[in-house]
């Protein structure tokens with residue numbers, strides 16, 4: 001969050017609130033969301049991309065309060081399941097501002113999307129084209145659809161690889177001709193309103209040249225569709241994936257830099273293909289919510305292991321942040337409730353779960369006097385932490401507390417043991 005400072009006694013404050021008070025009021029672990037930070041990141045995208053539809057990717061983190069923030073800031077919303085769709089609709093997000101993704105949307109999910117008037121459905125397979133065509137025909141409706149194109153660009157983080165093929169489950173292959181065939185099928189059936197093509201090349205991307213290759217390939221397909229069917233598709237969705245800084249080594253582009261770069265690529269490719277510049281959309285998730293949140297933990301035990309390393313165990317772990325275990329992701333940690341002049345100690349921040357891979361922060365210097373009862377903050381946990389949280393070891397999932405202007409507000413409550421037991425039958 002942007003509004004973190006050291007206040008009285010060296011404790012962190014966020015939006016004017018002392019983390020010790022937040023911990024006392026809401027318990028730990030807790031996700032602390034700096035609402036102004038999230039809103040200003042949303043606005044930064046809005047302002048940098050004024051004539052572009054910015055879909056917030058709800059998979060990064062979704063709850064009703066966040067849907068409302070996103071809607072108020074003028075963004076659209078990308079959902080990829082019936083559950084995300086239900087959350088969006090129940091928070092009052094206008095259906096026409098929702099884009100519905102997924103490689104295996106069920107008949108029930110597609111039906112709900114049609115009946116509620118979801119703005120864009122992103123088609124991912126021939127099975128789905130036929131399924132949605134049948135459902136739309138039955139209902140006499142004409143939903144706006146995009147075709148997800150697999151462009152053969154694999155961009156993960158600081159690098160990208162452009163290949164002819166991309167061996168993964170999403171979208172229609174460009175190289176194999178499936179993407180063109182999908183567009184022809186939708187156009188020829190005439191039931192669905194094909195608005196454009198979509199590509200998403202990965203997540204936590206720093207090297208924007210991946211978008212360049214992707215845009216070039218997808219616009220070449222757009223030209224091919226025009227030449228074959230005389231239809232110039234009016235829209236183009238470039239997906240999400242814009243990287244954020246998890247550690248001081250990361251240096252992400254600003255939305256303004258991204259906008260300039262993407263505009264330039266699209267303009268020059270359209271000129272090269274003699275295409276009218278389509279109406280663009282993008283789908284950032286992580287870049288909007290990731291940096292706006294930190295997780296607040298309490299230290300439970302401190303253990304020196306054979307003089308090799310100090311293990312600092314906190315009261316959460318892989319159930320509230322699976323990313324370190326799953327992706328070898330890097331995070332940082334900081335002593336939050338006080339400052340210390342003690343020597344820095346190379347520590348590993350671990351959780352309370354029953355496996356040795358339960359690591360939150362692999363390597364971090366913490367003051368040597370770190371002790372049970374200390375508060376520790378792990379920043380950058382807004383994206384793919386609460387949304388990928390589990391109940392492993394029957395640990396209740398932490399709450400999300402939004403802070404703004406010196407006030408805290410619970411937006412997702414902590415799970416209770418009753419919640420955990422509620423699903424057991426018998």
Ligand code: LLP
Nearest residue numbers: 057200203204240241242283284285286384
């Ligand atoms: N659009 C589509 C079609 C996507 O599949 C995704 C992410 C996004 C947008 C948003 O990407 P973002 O801007 O948030 O990077 N669990 C992984 C990330 C998975 C991303 C899946 N798709 C992680 O924790 O790193």
